[in-house]
Amino acid sequence: MSHTSRHPALAAEFVSNEDRTHWHDQALWFVRQKRDRMARALPEWETLREKASQIKHHTMSRLDHYLEQFESNATQRGAQVHWARDAQEHNKIVLDILRARGVTRIVKSKSMLTEECHLNPHLEQHGIEVVDTDLGERIVQLKENPPSHIVLPAIHLKKEEVGEIFHRHLGTEEGASDPNYLTEAARGHLREKFMGAQAGISGVNFAVAETGGVVVCTNEGNADLGTSLPPLHIACVGIEKLVPRWEDLGVFTRLLARSATGQPITGYTSHFHGPPPGGELHIVLVDNGRSEILADEQHRRSLHCIRCGACINTCPVYRRSGGYSYHATIPGPIGSALGPSRDAQQHYDLPYACSLCGSCTDVCPVKIDLHEQLLVWRHQIVARRLLPWRKRALMKLLSVTFRNTWMFVLAGKLARWTVPWMPRALIYNPLNDWGKEREIPQMPKHSFREMYKKRYGK
């Protein structure tokens, strides 16, 4: 990867197709509007958000206690609880469980955690067939791409493209693009996979300390089919997904689907307490950098995220640049807040993929101050000297110019004198990032300072 910022470069690729950009923008705005209608239909919406935020604050302040309580209660109900410090350990635990039982075919429902840990390639390397069963995830899996959105994994693809992928992999008719037809084809294809799977892997939306249960939310019912046919269920959960009490679920299940897709609740909200008779339930608790984020006073609130995607749907930058421009497992505002926590050098550009409009903060169901987190990140990225030299030098120059009246005046004069005479190629030179998509404004004859002086003297 070149040293120029990656988000702008990847976004440029996405916006080069103007129609698609517009379509993508509209598709996500449609979801945002559905969310608004749901939020407005509940008079207590703001109270719910506040309670959710308070529950999360409280949970994080006693996370050690709740983790232990969860383990003890889950174990009592017959589940086996595993602890993984990082992605590598997580993947090893899952692989060991599967291998010990001779499993070679698994079905998986949506889990951003397993995306983050790159579980699929790890299992595949060891000869295990992994089938993502969420329709959107299956589409991108067949295309050998990661999801471009955490709730709508294939939101960037048009139905014609899905039709082409299915034609190639599932043998649907060439050129067919009717969503009903394609979904039906996927249903048949995935039924076979469900029937043949020896184990089901799922993510977890909420893990309840008080009861030792895990809650999984889907619309398709894929997590349920995938975990109730085979005798083995492995549930992978980040340690931040804990909620203290059973009754807390009332708050979160009311917020999650309304915020995510504008539905009153997900189609299936499943509560697993222990394994089914004769089966096994394994729960893998994963840290993978979360305790480090918890230690960071400035950014720990980003752990409150319940992965609804509302901030992504509303983000004017995401809507117009697509999920892949973020080059991170989780895109959009929350991804830009989490990415640098994981690796600030790698993700230094993400907090800049933001207009600081604050819309993400307004819609976040657990009231994470997302745009402020991004601003704080910018300060830290500058302080850690992670910006490319060009941007650093430019910022330094501007800072000095703005602080010295004579330099500011001189710069203005120079620009007004020289720019009108400069050839285009010189103004829009490769160093002028600003001018890539914009025209420099017409230079006025006089500056504001000069006009003011002329009118009022002094």
Next chain:
Amino acid sequence: MESKQAILRAVRQALPPETEHPALDDGHWIRYEDRVSQFAEVLGAVGGKCAVVTGMDELNEQLGRLSAFSEAKKVCSCIPGAGSSHVNLDDIEDPHVLEDVDFAILPGEFGVAENGAVWLTDAPLKHRVICFIPQHLAIVIRASGDPADMIVDNMHQAYKRISFDGPGFGLFVSGPSKTADIEQSLVIGAHGPRSLTVFLLCE
């Protein structure tokens, strides 16, 4: 359990100052004057159907009018007297044989007015997959008196009502299985049931 200790140690060192767990009883959570019609309306909006029936005869009569039921070749009814069952869950060892069930009739415990969801558990169901694998699903909620007693207003009341000492698995179902993963077009019947009918049975 080296990793467990390492994670807990790291978490303990990172804990923010302690804050209170909020009380949830003081929220003025939404209530509905007519819970049954609110439930039916929301269920309709998410692709399901709700019918209030008095007595098993009326339930069977309404079932018969559903083409999904009358055309079903293999029915699995877990409610004695409702439909005629071709499959008895208790006789089955391998849940995979349920793959070709066309229509299942299952007991639900109660409904939720705010979101059209029904709570059911696998306590009376030997194989929980019967909730997800049939082509079509009907859920029967029984009450001895007013059908409004079978519906709570909101999810806070719902979670209060559930005791989970017994059942290992429970779920809220809201409408049939669906997806909008292709261009945001809503398609009913993703992996699970293609239709959901909820009967409120007054006896």
